[in-house]
Amino acid sequence: MKQNNIKIPLRYKIRYPEQKTQNTHSVFLLHGFGSNMDDLFSLNQFFPNDWTIISLQAPIPAGFGGWAWAEIDFNNLKELPKPEQRYSSREMIVSSINTCVNDLGLNASKVHLLGFSQGAAFTLFCGLTYPKMFYGLVALCGFFEYKKVLDEVNTNEIKNLNIFIGNGIIDEIIPIHLGRMTELGLKKLDLKPVYNEYNAGHTITNDCLNDVLNWIKSIQKQ
Numbered sequence: 001m002k003q004n005n006i007k008i009p010l011r012y013k014i015r016y017p018e019q020k021t022q023n024t025h026s027v028f029l030l031h032g033f034g035s036n037m038d039d040l041f042s043l044n045q046f047f048p049n050d051w052t053i054i055s056l057q058a059p060i061p062a063g064f065g066g067w068a069w070a071e072i073d074f075n076n077l078k079e080l081p082k083p084e085q086r087y088s089s090r091e092m093i094v095s096s097i098n099t100c101v102n103d104l105g106l107n108a109s110k111v112h113l114l115g116f117s118q119g120a121a122f123t124l125f126c127g128l129t130y131p132k133m134f135y136g137l138v139a140l141c142g143f144f145e146y147k148k149v150l151d152e153v154n155t156n157e158i159k160n161l162n163i164f165i166g167n168g169i170i171d172e173i174i175p176i177h178l179g180r181m182t183e184l185g186l187k188k189l190d191l192k193p194v195y196n197e198y199n200a201g202h203t204i205t206n207d208c209l210n211d212v213l214n215w216i217k218s219i220q221k222q
Helices: 037-046 084-104 118-129 146-152 176-188 206-219
Strands: 012-015 026-030 052-056 060-063 066-068 111-116 136-140 162-168 194-198
Touching: 012 037, 012 084, 026 037, 026 084, 026 118, 037 052, 037 111, 037 206, 052 084, 084 111, 084 118, 111 118, 118 136, 118 146, 118 162, 136 206, 146 176, 162 176, 162 206, 176 194, 194 206
Parallel strands: 026 052, 026 111, 111 136, 136 162, 162 194
Antiparallel strands: 012 052, 060 066
């Protein structure tokens, strides 16, 4: 693996394509609360060999070697104790992705963002507020309240976003009703997300992963 020497605001791990072309697709990964860039990076093996896979690490220490995109009140998942962290983390994610796309010569029209748990929330946050940057969004085991971004969303610009949402029916961290609220909220923005539920807890099951990979493959034909 090549040495990582791209200067971006966030720490990262990268899997370079076996053969780089001007049409190199990419997937950026956002881990969950208390995790790190190593967590989702293992998913890189499931993506095509000619894609670039980059796992970003959140900037806020969450204890025990973990990191967060924003501090969480686990008694009220709908409200962040420090809402300003949403914006600072979003700007670091967006800046990191833009720099990687430019410095690595990636196809700017085929950038995908995949997040798990809190990373899922930030995937939708980034995608809805910077829709021109992304071709596909994947939000797994997360929750996002669309009302929080209504004043930042351009309904004209988001209409072509491809969105996949997956949630576990027995998720002990993000109850299934929050996943369903996320889907409903996106529909209120006139979006048509692919929404799947799994008989699982707070994890990415094989069925879910297969559905994600098949969905990503399907949207490349559009």
